[in-house]
Amino acid sequence: MGKSTVAAAVGLVAARRGLRTIVAEVAARDDVTRALEAQEPGRYDEREIAPGLHHISIDPEGALEEYLRDQLPAPLAEMLAQSRMFTVFAAATPGMRELLSIGKVWELAQAARRTPGAEPYDLVVLDAPATGHGVAILEAPRTFAGAARVGSVARQGHTIHAMLADPARTGVIAVASPEEMPVNETLALRGALRDRMGLDFARVVVNGIEHSRFSAAEAGALHGDSEPVRAARWHHARAGAHHNQLNRLRRGLNGVPCTTLPRLHVAEVDAGGLDELAGRLERVL
């Protein structure tokens, strides 16, 4: 789908407009830094990967330690972080990883950062997990707030949820490819997001769309059996299928703005490719 690529491109657009921006990845895969050719994958701290653009790969265990240090006197935090029972608790409680990850995203977005010595960001771009898990992670704070009712988890859960569910502070960009299943999933995601978070998409980015190079008349003249001619016919047919899916998506979205990004004919999206995509997004964001 190229979700990480689009997240990086959105981050790049914001950074170029002078916003101090961070792209936060939650599933420790370092896709964004790879696209930007940054070094040292596998690190969990915030670092600048392009002028004004930062990246962090959020690790729930690290976020838990940070949270405890912030909430508790140092010796207690130390003890808890090292207590195996607590680690087991955190790892075994379903949804805890999601809560800790989204909690860190919230922390990144605070004007007064809790992380010692950290500077605030103007924009946090969350490269969220795929559709089903994506809503689960956004929902985690409220789920836990509901379960805890009182205490600091409940209080913070409500605070984080309030930020996530506020369209003035949080915008959801859905990334889809122009094919049957992703289009269905995107439409289903919109319903789930509205039902469970009260949020609508701010925008849908359709990534990897193929535009035909041939007019209908030209396509009709593509007779022949050589491989390049067959490839041209194939390209034209695929482009047609993509446009049908795009139209279906647009109809289903009734009114949500929708932007397309072309399929890049490169082996892997590199800094140059990202630049091209950011340039296209710049016009609409």
Added chain:
Amino acid sequence: MIAQRLEGKRVVICAGSGGVGKTTTSAALAMGLAAQGRKVAVVTIDPAKRLADSLGLEDLGNEPRLVDPERFAGHGIEMQGELWAMMLDAKRTFDELIGRLAPDEGSRDEVLANRIYQELSSAVAGSQEFTAIAKLYELDREGGFDAIVLDTPPSRNALDFLDAPDRLTGFFEGRALRVLLAPTGLAARVVGRGTGVVFSVLKRVTGVDLLQDLSVFFRSLGGLIDGFKERTKGVKKLLADPATTFLVITSPEREPVEEAIFFRNKLREAGMPFGGLIVNRVQPFGTEPADEGALARELGDTKLAAKVVKTWDEARVLAGRDQASLKRLKAETGDSKPVLIPLLEGDVHDVDGLVAVHAHLFG
């Protein structure tokens, strides 16, 4: 080609990242096995609506339904066996499992009514993986099918799937929590005051009501724990059974390729049977440069020929990438002859599309 690899297999698990055509491949595999005369069930998760419609899956019964063989008539598939299909309903599967494991109706209802259970069984990441495996185990135990094909949930981390039984059983056992919740229990005696401190800090951090709710939750689950443990053992045995096979499905793009290699290695570590690779969406063209002059003669139009060359050059880049991916996949997974399915012109969401994929799988 795939037929040999699936000979004598009772359980076929299709694994891989999302967006690589896993559902379609699973359905086409099941269709092919059924066409050969076996009674096959395909368990899919959230398939494309039109694919589901084409198989007659509108009904979310959470039990396999026979796909009307008439649906394949006229599509070049002669159905000698039976194809059954179902869409997994995670929440319902979970509830059914609780029903099976609960010693009596009272404890079943208590668990089902528990707020924490309700939140955890539906919303939580990992419950889909867990219920998919639970359903597979159930279907295999009932023994109604010659083969079961499981389309695994689209999971970014393949490990979620292999770990699911352990993780959820671990949680339901709630050993760590029960120890904490009983400050006068064994742990308190062993660890002494330390536990009391951990307990009170936990209270302060998480909010006391969460712990109380959890405590009630675990008490009501108490009678089910042994059943869960038994089940986990059975599931693990089934996953490692010689009649079970994991097919790793990928596309030639970098991320799914890395995930496929990662998953292959995890299978090796876990001692689970690897049945081979299926590489979907392979660029169906070569990498040789085009001869523009020859094309102009073929088409009788130099302008059109130039456009064809441009399109061809773009396709060649991707074909080159795909060849490099295949080379890497072969070397890293040890499967020297993966099954290749070309990127098709349109989407696969009807019987004809399934038949096209089937032709590449069984051709």
